[in-house]
Amino acid sequence: MGEVTKASILAARTKMAKRKGRGASGLMAPKTINSHMTILRMVMTEAAERFDFDSPYKNIKPLKQQKVHIEPFSLAEVDRICKYVREDYRIYYQLRFYTGMRTGEIDGLKWEHVDFERQEILVRETLINGETEYTKTDGSQREIPMFGPVYDALKTQYEATGKLSKFVFCNREGKPLDHNNVTKRVWYPLLELLKLQKRRPYQTRHTAATLLLASGENPEWVARVLGHSSTEMLFKVYSRYIPNVTRMDGSAFERLIRNRVTTKEEVCHEVE
Structure with missing residues (x-):
């Protein structure tokens, strides 16, 4: 464990990114790489706590993952x-x-x-x-x-x-x-x-x-x-396919404004 350095961890991740996989580029996807690296991080964290040394995995951020792209069938x-x-x-x-x-x-x-x-x-x-x-x-x-x-x-x-x-x-x-x-x-x-x-x-x-x-x-x-553990994933991934349910198409706001304008016009008409 003492021989593992931050540089060697990053080098291993870079090598992993060049392997064949199921990502869009034909190589390992960032999500898969992050999953593998999470195991290494957990091992290093446990070792650091047991043997009282600073984990070399500190401040290594996970690879950025592309937004989940879905293509559901009608x-x-x-x-x-x-x-x-x-x-x-x-x-x-x-x-x-x-x-x-x-x-x-x-x-x-x-x-x-x-x-x-x-x-x-x-x-x-x-x-x-x-x-x-x-x-x-x-x-x-x-x-x-x-x-x-x-x-x-x-x-x-x-x-x-x-x-x-x-x-x-x-x-x-x-x-x-x-x-x-x-x-x-x-x-x-x-x-x-x-x-x-x-x-x-x-x-x-x-x-x-x-x-x-x-x-x-x-x-x-x-x-x-x-x-799913929560609805966060649903709204994050599927909202564009269900605008009327998630109220992400602006229709609710438009109805509010229209009702507001209609009510205001009715009040003005009554005053006249």
Whole structure:
């Protein structure tokens, strides 16, 4: 630990930024790099406290992250996708669009966490590298109501995989889906067939969020359904897609002014 310097930490971060990744540039995204560096910072902080020395990680600011760019599908596009997708993946994508579950959450969903009696999906685990583990955060532990066609869809899915696997969605061997394989073989070819803009499967989660909010649901409730700790993320990321709900289009202010002007004119007319 004593050999680690601030310069060596910055050099490691610079080297990491040149690795291949899933960022827009084809390299590791700043968010991913910051996540890795956070672990190092925590290790250095703990070591500094135990052995009484100044952590070299002091005053190293995280890399700036670009604003989250979302490209949700319209309800009409959702209908088209669910209509033309391969039959064996129709229910899978219905759940993605109507629940807003993360990829790891839906791929790791087990039948023991599907409560048909209360019509709820219990998010308790996430799938990482083929193995299920605790969700991303404590806030990700939640119950999702079976919206719209989800209840009937899961009943149908149970007939297909309920006795084959502990996982709701699985391959022929009963093992969980490989999301990279599904994306390349099912998702992208479908978007190309429908002549829709190429978008990552995670946009299904953004789509669910925008549809829930645009329908007039309470933002705090929507945040809980999506597994967010607060509504801050909702208003920060989705406000431009739901102007009437978030009052970010100026319409509320315009109505106030119009009412004010109308009232003033009525008063003047009465005085005359």
